[in-house]
Amino acid sequence: MIDVKVGDEIGLRGDRWLVTSCDGVSIVLQCSSDATTIELATSELLADESLIAARANRSLADVRILNQLSPERRRDAEFWYEQMHLVKYGLTSAERARFGDIAVEGTVAERLAMRRDDLRGRGIAVSMSSMWRRYGRFRKLGIVGCADHRGLPGHTRGSGVDARVYACLAKHMRRFEKKSTPSKKQVIEYATEELEEVGVTVPKRSRMYELLKELDRGEHTFGEASTRRSLANSPDRAFGKIRQLYPGQELQLDSTPLDALVLTPDGRTERADLALAIDVATRTIASAILRPKAASSVDATELLTKAMRPMQMHPEWEDAMSWARSILPHDMLPADVLAEHAAARPIIDIRGVFVDRGRIYVSEHFVRVLEMQGMNHRIASPRDPTNKPIVERTLRTIGEDFVRWMTGYKGRAIVHRGSHPEAEPLWPLTLIQPLLDEWVVSVYQPRSHSGLSLDVAPAMPVAPNEMYSGLTEFIPGRVRALTRDEWISLQPCDWRRINRYGINFERLIYDNDGARFHELRRSKSPNRQHDGRWEIRYDPGNMMRIWLRDEERQEWIECKWIRAKDAPTPFALDVLRHVVKLIGDKRHEIDAQVLRKLVDIHKRLGAGPPTNPTPQDKDLKPALEAAARGQTRAALRAVDAPAPEGASEPSERQPRNSADVPPVQPLSAVRTTDKW
CATH class of the missing domain: 2.30.30 (SH3 type barrels.)
Structure with a gap:
């Protein structure tokens, strides 16, 4: 007041x-x-x-303390208020209100002594210092000063510990912000040694542990190092929230390894990398890409191109879905139902992206693509995942609702891992990608999210598809999707000659039956900087076709692989390079050999792990591992060498410990049920 x-x-x-x-x-x-x-x-x-x-001295705000007192403490406060009132005025509060003030005889010390003697006669022992303390608080705060404030908000009590002890402990705790997690004993030893050097009395060991507990309030000094570093990078100010008002205003991009083992086309068992782009305003998963190794800058660009085109416009999507449906006919949605869900998925008009400081997101190629498309490029603080919480939470959702149901799930840490997750019937990465696409359009997009709601009804969660419809209904929007030529222009570039038989790219032959391509055979490109070679573009995830740039007509000519009609499914560039390395023939055309290897890989991956391995299956993995080390010819001899005459068939291979590793049976890769 x-x-x-x-x-x-x-x-x-x-x-x-x-x-x-x-x-x-x-x-x-x-x-x-x-x-x-x-x-x-x-x-x-x-x-x-x-x-x-x-x-x-007296504030009306202090009256709130009376409301927090227990009935016993409130009666005790009223009792001492009447006693101090008698000391000051000689009357109780009720008598003073009736008769008014009277002349009080004696000094305050005498009146306090008389009141103390009276209380002793009634069996209440109290010291003279307590009487003076209660009287001083009565004069300052009235009945509030007569209350017992212990345990109430605002009450402080001196600890008796030197302030330099607190400062020293806090100093040594800050030393481990960027280091490995220390123990409390280690910090106490550092602090004790420093305090003894300056002559400060060190509290007992148990008291030092209590002080550490008081100082470590949410700092995770003795917890996980990643959490401690993240908190240390956070700004020392109040948290804020940036609201995105329309779809595409900001897309958050990130990539992370999946907590599951998959089967790669070269026969190895490894974790896959997931690259994800999510729209902040609608929580729409704009694109999700799986790769058998760390994502590259080309994959980061593909996240944007997939987000700005319908799934039906991607060349490999229909083929991949058909192949997955042929392997898991009962677990996948019918084609017409899947088409309805895919049509309901929003097409995001990207205005800006928010990324971390990963190499692929700050590369020159990725930044150039953003500038060409007029997109804003924002970069998060270093080592601070809380800058982009939406994509981090979505990655966790995918891990809990999709990856956890995959065979070969290995847990998020070693303490959550089973005995032999690699012994489960793993499925190929090329099958997991269409299943993930189906889960996104049929499960994630139509499902309500607790953290997503409209301002007119904040208590009612909505789905990403509904949020997109609600925002675009009241906010003027536009449909901006990449055309075929724009999508091709964003693919990786290379330079090749047009021979009489076609284009030789990655040791495969690509050709076109059109009249225009026939005119360009054995001709030189008008671009003289590349020695007459022509510009071509290719999709690293689908090597069934490439595109040739016709500079005169300003158009792209599609050239298909000459064996594309016989190939069972599209294949990626990394698969092609491994197959070519495995073949090892550097002199002749290898299209037919590549096709045979691709068909063999397709059959093996589609059939799942065999229950009773044949001699060929037994020798395949060492050969592939040898090929990965560069020993291609030795690997081919090991695989293709005929079995010696008279050799008997080996018995069924059993696990090292049948009690720990049960026999492997082919199972579904993902449980596509309505319980997701």
């Missing part, structure tokens, strides 16, 4: 003033520096934010 009266000195507008007159309506002030006087209305003075005035 502000208390201003005549004779008080107050601060106003950066100067000191003396209150010379006050009639309740106006106040006359005299400046202490130049003796000038001003007259202000009382309301104007109190409303001035620069006013610095004395405050009354």
Whole structure:
């Protein structure tokens, strides 16, 4: 409560003033520096934010403490209030209200001693120092001062520990912000040694542990190092939230390894990398890409191109879905139902992206693509995943609702891992990608999210598809999707000659039956910087076709692999390079050999792990591992060498410990049920 009266000195507008007159309506002030006087209305003075005035000892805000007292403490406060009232006025509060003030005899010390003797006679022992302390708090705060404040908000009690002890412990705790997690004993030893050098009394060991517990309030000094580093990188200020008002205003991009083992086309068992792009305003998963190794800058660009095109426009999507449906006919949605879900998936008009400092997201190729498309590029703080919480939470959702149901799930850490997750019937990565696409359009997009709601109904969660419809209905929007030529222009580039038989790219032959391509055979490109070679573009995830740039007509000519009609399914560039390396023939055309290997890989991956391995299956993995090390010819001899005559068939291979590793049976890769 502000208390201003005549004779008080107050601060106003950066100067000191003396209150010379006050009639309740106006106040006359005299400046202490130049003796000038001003007259202000009382309301104007109190409303001035620069006013610095004395405050009354008793504040109405302190009355809230009485509401927090227990009934016993409240009765005790009322009792001591009456006792101190008798000491000051000689009457109780009820008697004083009836008869008024009377003359009080004796000093305060004498009256306090008389009151203490009276209480002793009633069996209440109290010291004289306690009487003086209660009387002083009674004069200052009234009944609030007579209450027992222990355990209430605002009550502090001296710990008796030197402040330098706190400072020293905090100093050594900060030493481990970027280091490995220490033990409490280690920090105490560092602090004890430093305190003894400066002559500060060190508390007992148990008290030091209590002080560490008080200082480590959410800092995770003795917890996980990644969490501690993340908190140390956070700004020392209040948290804020940036609201995205329309779809595509900001897409958050990130990539992470999946917590599951998959089967790669070269026969190895490894974790796959998931690259994800999610729209912040609608929580729509714009695109999700699986790769058998760390994502590259080309994959980051593909995230944007997939987000700005319908799934039906991607060349490999229909083929991949057909192949997956042929392997898992009962677990996948019918083609017409899947087409309806895919059509309901929003096409995001990307205006800006928010990424971390990963190499692929700050590469020159990725930044150039953003500039060409007019997209804003924002980069998060280093080592601070809380800058992009939406994509981090979505990655966790995919891990819980999709990856956890895959065979070969290995847990998020070693302590969550089973005995032999690699012994489960793993499925190929080329099958997991269409299953993930199906899960996104049929499960994630139509499902309501607890953290997603409209402002008109904040308590009602909505689905990403519904959120997109709600925002685009009231906010003027536009449909902006990549055309075929734009999508091709964003693919990786290379330069090749057009031979009489076609284009030789990655040791495969690509050709076109059109009249225009026939005119260009054995001709030189008008681009002289590349020695007459022509610009081609290719999709690293689908090597069934490439595109040739016709500079004269300003168009792209599609060239298909000459064996594309016989190939069972599209294959990626990394698969092609491994197959070519495995074949090892550097002199002749290898299209037919590549096709045979691709068909063999397709059959093996589609059939799942065999229950009873044949000799060929037994020798395949060492050969593939040898091929991965560069020993291609030795690997081919090991695989293709005929079995010796008279050799008997080996018996069924059993696990090392049948009690620990049960026989492997082919199972579904993902449980595509309605329980997701």
